[in-house]
Amino acid sequence: MSIWKYANPLKFMGWTGPIVVPMAVLATVCILTGIIWGFFFTPDDYRMGSSVKIIYIHVPSAMMAINAWAMMLVASLIWLVRRHHVSALAAKAAAPIGVVMTLIALITGAIWGQPMWGTWWAWDPRLTSFLILLLFYIGYMAMWQAIENPDTAADLTSVLCLVGSVFAILSRYAVNFWNQGLHQGASLSLDAEENVADVFWFPLVLTIVGFVLLFIALVLIRTRTEIRARRLFSLNARERMNDA
Amino acid sequence: MIGLLMRDLRLAVRAGGGFGLGLAFFLIVTVLVPFGVGPDTGLLARIAPGILWIGALLACLLSLDRIFQLDFEDGSLDLLATAPVPLEGVVAIKALAHWLTTGLPLTLAAPVLGVLLNLPGPGFIWLLVSLAIGTPALSIIGAFGAALTVGLKRGGLLMSLLVLPLYVPSLIFGTEAARRGAEGLAGGAPLMFAAGITLGSLAILPFAAAAALRINLR
Amino acid sequence: MPELGKYAAEVLAAYGATFLLLAGLVWATWARSIRVRRALEQALEQRDNG
Numbered sequence: 057m058s059i060w061k062y063a064n065p066l067k068f069m070g071w072t073g074p075i076v077v078p079m080a081v082l083a084t085v086c087i088l089t090g091i092i093w094g095f096f097f098t099p100d101d102y103r104m105g106s107s108v109k110i111i112y113i114h115v116p117s118a119m120m121a122i123n124a125w126a127m128m129l130v131a132s133l134i135w136l137v138r139r140h141h142v143s144a145l146a147a148k149a150a151a152p153i154g155v156v157m158t159l160i161a162l163i164t165g166a167i168w169g170q171p172m173w174g175t176w177w178a179w180d181p182r183l184t185s186f187l188i189l190l191l192f193y194i195g196y197m198a199m200w201q202a203i204e205n206p207d208t209a210a211d212l213t214s215v216l217c218l219v220g221s222v223f224a225i226l227s228r229y230a231v232n233f234w235n236q237g238l239h240q241g242a243s244l245s246l247d248a249e250e251n252v253a254d255v256f257w258f259p260l261v262l263t264i265v266g267f268v269l270l271f272i273a274l275v276l277i278r279t280r281t282e283i284r285a286r287r288l289f290s291l292n293a294r295e296r297m298n299d300a
Numbered sequence: 301m302i303g304l305l306m307r308d309l310r311l312a313v314r315a316g317g318g319f320g321l322g323l324a325f326f327l328i329v330t331v332l333v334p335f336g337v338g339p340d341t342g343l344l345a346r347i348a349p350g351i352l353w354i355g356a357l358l359a360c361l362l363s364l365d366r367i368f369q370l371d372f373e374d375g376s377l378d379l380l381a382t383a384p385v386p387l388e389g390v391v392a393i394k395a396l397a398h399w400l401t402t403g404l405p406l407t408l409a410a411p412v413l414g415v416l417l418n419l420p421g422p423g424f425i426w427l428l429v430s431l432a433i434g435t436p437a438l439s440i441i442g443a444f445g446a447a448l449t450v451g452l453k454r455g456g457l458l459m460s461l462l463v464l465p466l467y468v469p470s471l472i473f474g475t476e477a478a479r480r481g482a483e484g485l486a487g488g489a490p491l492m493f494a495a496g497i498t499l500g501s502l503a504i505l506p507f508a509a510a511a512a513l514r515i516n517l518r
Numbered sequence: 519m520p521e522l523g524k525y526a527a528e529v530l531a532a533y534g535a536t537f538l539l540l541a542g543l544v545w546a547t548w549a550r551s552i553r554v555r556r557a558l559e560q561a562l563e564q565r566d567n568g
Contacts, residue, residue, distance in 0.1 A: 188465055188468055191461075191465040194461065195461045195462045195465060198458055198461055198462075199448070199462065202449075202455070202458050203451075208451070208516070211515040212515055212516070215448070215508055215512050216462065219444060219504075220465075220466070223465070223466045223468070226468075226497065227468045227469050230469040230472040230493070231468075231472065233476070233490070233493070234476060
């Protein structure tokens with residue numbers, strides 16, 4: 057008995073089936089509550105005015121953009137080491153979600169930056185590294201698209217994800233070196249000095265939890281779809297062989 | 301190993317190997333830039349290190365798909381994979397051959413093109429050194445990208461998409477060193493970082509590239 | 519509706535863009551899920567009957 061038994065495709069379909077819908081509902085509830093709370097019942101920031109309300113989508117999406125890549129990295133490693141097909145498919149399923157999260161973070165950031173910094177875009181380290189992250193996501197997805205054999209695709213994208221992670225981190229520090237930023241520090245560090253005020257904190261945590269749940273629900277749905285697609289692929293392949 | 305290096309060098313230099321193509325491309329990119337941004341020498345002097353680095357990077361990209369593609373097509377890559385030499389070593393040698401036929405000539409040509417862009421006097425040596433240190437990373441990263449896409453029909457475009465983001469750190473530190481040098485500042489720190497990235501890439505990527513090749517040859 | 523002051527346009531635009539992107543993602547996920555599920559069911563049926 058080990059946790060790996062849950063990675064068997066059939067088992068995976070079995071245990072994820074019943075939890076997908078509750079997970080999606082819970083994610084929706086958390087996001088909606090957090091956003092309604094943040095949108096209607098928090099005061100304006102004394103410096104940023106009402107624009108501070110963008111934080112409830114900007115910060116969670118930015119966190120998920122990075123966490124999605126981290127999850128892809130873990131899933132790729134599991135695939136390379138233990139050859140669980142579900143793992144590779146989960147990594148594939150997470151990439152488009154990561155792209156959307158990165159886009160949301162970039163767009164809301166640009167909209168927020170316009171009144172605060174007087175510019176849509178600045179070549180600030182954080183902004184720039186997110187743009188680079190977006191490029192990595194695009195390359196990763198393009199690689200999945202380009203290769204026909206599913207196992208080869210899983211292997212090559214996993215290797216790419218590993219190497220890409222190293223270079224993404226390198227780029228993160230390289231751009232730090234290259235330009236000083238406009239972006240403020242961490243909003244949610246353990247260091248209380250840096251932290252956002254409590255009134256903003258609670259709804260923010262709620263939306264973050266909501267985004268995490270949304271991510272999990274979407275990954276589960278997409279992975280289930282990928283498993284079905286793989287099954288279909290092999291069924292069709294068998295049929296063609298029978299016909300021939 | 302040496303035999304393989306000599307073979308790759310000969311193949312690259314021979315007619316149709318595209319040896320001069322990268323250099324010509326580098327020249328053309330550099331010549332086109334002033335048409336794009338205007339002939340103001342002050343501006344050109346300021347952006348010269350960046351332009352030359354980007355030109356070198358793109359010229360390098362141009363010849364990457366030749367690293368493995370031809371050997372893959374005529375089957376000699378299968379032979380190399382089963383040869384007593386480790387595949388990691390083959391990757392390293394092929395990257396070295398690529399660097400000797402593109403990175404090194406580009407590095408040597410860059411100061412000449414720097415004259416066209418009005419690069420300030422102290423910048424020449426920094427540009428030369430930063431390219432000499434940075435371009436090996438471009439070759440080995442490119443070899444990794446080429447290994448990933450070797451089995452694909454039209455892998456060239458995908459490879460650019462994969463490889464260019466990986467070039468970001470080298471580009472940042474390389475141009476930063478050259479820029480600081482051109483402005484008369486000390487460029488030692490970014491140069492060290494660039495060297496670190498080159499050495500790190502040389503240490504890790506042959507293994508990743510060999511793994512990718514094995515997957516593609518399966 | 520809370521008073522959004524001079525940043526109303528920015529805040530609403532940010533929320534609108536997010537909503538659109540998320541809706542697009544959820545829709546794409548959903549649509550593909552249903553399409554693949556149908557196709558698989560059909561293929562299984564064909565195999566069992568044929």
